[in-house]
Amino acid sequence: MIALSANIKKYRLEKEMTQTQLASVFNVSEQAVSRWENGNTYPDIQLLPAIADYFGITIDELMGMENYKDERETDKIMEEVRENDRKGLVSKNIKILQEAVVKYPKNYVLLNYLIHELNFEYSDDEEKLRKNHEKAIEIADRILNECTDQVIRNAANFEKINSLELLGRTEEAIALAEKLPIISMSYEFKLKDLYTGERLKLHCKEALMTYAQNMSGIIERMSDLGFQDESLSIEDRISICKKAIEILNVVYEGEYGNGAWILANKHRYIAAMTVLIGKTEETLYHLEEAAKYAVMHDTLPEKQTLHSTLLSGYEVRKDTLFKNHAFTECGELFDRLKQERYDIVRDTERFKAVLDKITPYVEGV
Template sequence: MKLDMSKVILQKRKEKQITQQQLADFIGVSKASVSKWENGQTYPDITLLPLLASYFDITVDQLLSYSNNLSAEQIRKIYQSLANSFKDNSPEKVYKSFEEIIHRYYSCAPLILEMGQFLVNHGDLFPGDDKKDKAEKYLTEAQGLFQRVFEISNDPELLAKAKNFSAYCSLVLQKPDEVLHKLGQYVPEYYPVESLIAWAYQLKGENDKAVATTQSALFQYIAVMMSQLTNYLQLIVSQPQKFLATYQRGKQIIVAFSVKKLNPTIVINFLTSAAFGFAQTKNDEMVKQCLSEYVDLLEDVKFPLKQHGDQFFDQIDDWLAQTDLGDVLPRSDQQLKTDFVTIITQNPTFMSYQNNEEFKEIFERLERIKENLNE
C-alpha cells in the first residue's frame, strides 16, 4: 500500500484550472515544490495537508489517496470469493463485505473496475425486494465505480472497459440516449490488432506464440459471434424466414466449433433466445426442439464450469490466465445452476407450455435437473 497524493494534487489542480505557480503562491511554497509533489518525488509537509485539502474542497483522507498494487490473480480471488460467499451468507453480509473491499481498495483502478462488473453480474442477489428498484440501485452504483476508474486511472484499456460497462448499465436501465452518447451512433471501424501481434511473433521466429495469439482471437470471435446472433434473433422475431435462417446458421457454428463442450453457457443463451422467439410466433414445434436440446445440454453440463480450450484451441491457456477473471465465469456455479433452470421454468413466455402434454417430459426433466444440481 502506498500513498498516491501526486495524482490527486495534479488532478485537482487541473480541475481548478490553475498553474503550479498559483498553487504554490496560495500554499506558500515554491513552484519547484509543487512540481516535485506532482511528480511523486516528494510529499507536502504534513502541516500543509489540511490547507491543501481545504483548497481543493476534499478531505485529508481523499488527499492521502492510496493505491493498492493488487495483482490480477489477487483481484480474481477477491471476485470469486465474493461470488461464492452468497452460498453461505446473507445478501446483507455479502454486500457489507463488498463495501469494505471498495473502501479498502478505492484507489486500485483494476479492482474497482471488477467490483463494478460484480455489481452488474450479481446485483440481483444483493438486498432488496423490488426487482426494478434493485436493478436501478446497483447498476447506478456500478456506474459510479466505472466513473471512479476514470478519476484514478489513465490506462486506455481500463478506461475503454469502464466506458463500455457503464454504457451497458445505461442500456439495462433503459436510457438509450446515454448509451449512444457514451459509445457513439455508429459501430467503430475495427482493426484486428491480434493479427499484427501474431505476425510480429512470426517475424521473430516464435511461431508457437503466433499460433496461440490467433487461437485466442478465434476463441473470442466465436463467443462474440454467438452473442451477436443471440441478440439478433430478438431483433428479427417479426421476420420468420430470417429468424429461422439465423437460428440454423448459429447451430452450424455450434457444431463446427464444438461450442457445447467449449462453452455451454453460450449455447444455453442461444437456445433460450431461439425458443423465446419461436414461442412468440407460435411455432410450437421449434420451441419443443430448442427446449429439448436445451435440456439435453443441461444434463451433460459438468461443474465446476470454467473457460477452457479443446483439441482445436489447444494453446489458449496462457491467454485465459491473463484475462480479467482467468478461466472462471462471472457468475458462481451455484448461481448458474439456478439460472439455467429458472430461465425456462420462471419465464412467463414458457408458462403456458408447462401444462401442454407434449412439453410435459421436458419440464419434468428440468425439475429433476434442478434437484440434482442442488444436491
C-alpha cells in the first residue's frame, strides 16, 4: 500500500515508541505491528483512521499518497520545463520553477534546476542577469547546507561555480573548481572498468561523446577567440580551432546528430578569422561547412542512429537538446553573415549559395 509500512515505523519512531507500546494502543500483538512495518501484512482497513488520528496525520499521509501525488505533480512540472528548454523558453521556466519551489521548498531537484535556468537565461539586461546569478548562488548555498544527496550537492556546487564566473568573481570560482574531482575520478572514467557487455558499450559511447565535446571545447579555449593573448597570431588561432574539429571528427566521423550545432559554430569561428586575413577561399569553405551543420541541426529527426566506427548503433534523440534562445542555428549564422567583414565575399556565388541554403530555416525571413 504505497508507503504504509515505512510510514507506520517512521511515525512510531518519531513518537519514540516501541512496537510493544504501539501494539498496546491498538490492542494488537507486538508481532502484528512488526508484520505491518515489514510489509508482510497490513492493518485492518477499519483501523487506518484510528492509526492516522493517533499520529496526527491524514489517512493519505499515512498511506504515502501525499508523497505520491507530490511526485506526480513535480514530474509534470519537470516535463513542462524540459519541453520549454527545447524551445528556448528559459524565462518561462524560471517563473514556473520559482512557483514550484514555494510549494515544494525541500525538493532539491527543482531547486537545482532553478539554479541552472537562472544561470542559463539569455538576456541583454545585465542587471537582470546579475540578480539571476546572485540568486543562483543563494539557492546553491541552501542546497549545500541542507541536502545530503551527493549527486544533487555536486550539481549545486558546479552551478555555483558557474554563477561566480558569470559574476566576474573568478578567484572564488577557481577556489571551488580546484576542489572538483579530476577526470580519472569521474564516473565516466571509472565505470568503464566496472561495466561489461552491452552496458559497457553504451557507457563507452556516451563517455566518448562527452570527452570529445569537452576536449574540443578545451582546444577552442586555447585558441583565444577573445583575442586577449597577444602572442597568438590569427593563423595560430585558426590552426588550433581546426584541431578542435579534428578531435570531434575522430569520434563522430562527420555524423554529428544532436551535436551538429557544435560544428556549425566552430566552422563559423574559423570563417570569421580567415576572412580577416584575406583567405577568401578558406572563408567560403568554412561558411559552407557552417551552413551544412546548421541545417543539419535545424532539421534533426526525432531519433537518429549513428554509424561512425566508435559510435555505431548509438541512438541520439532530438528531445535531449536544450537552448536558451528561440532562434535557430541557421538564424544565428544568417545574422553573423551581415557583418561587414564578409563584404569581400558577399557578391560571390558561393556566399549567395550559403544564404540560399540557410534562409529556409531562418524565422522571419
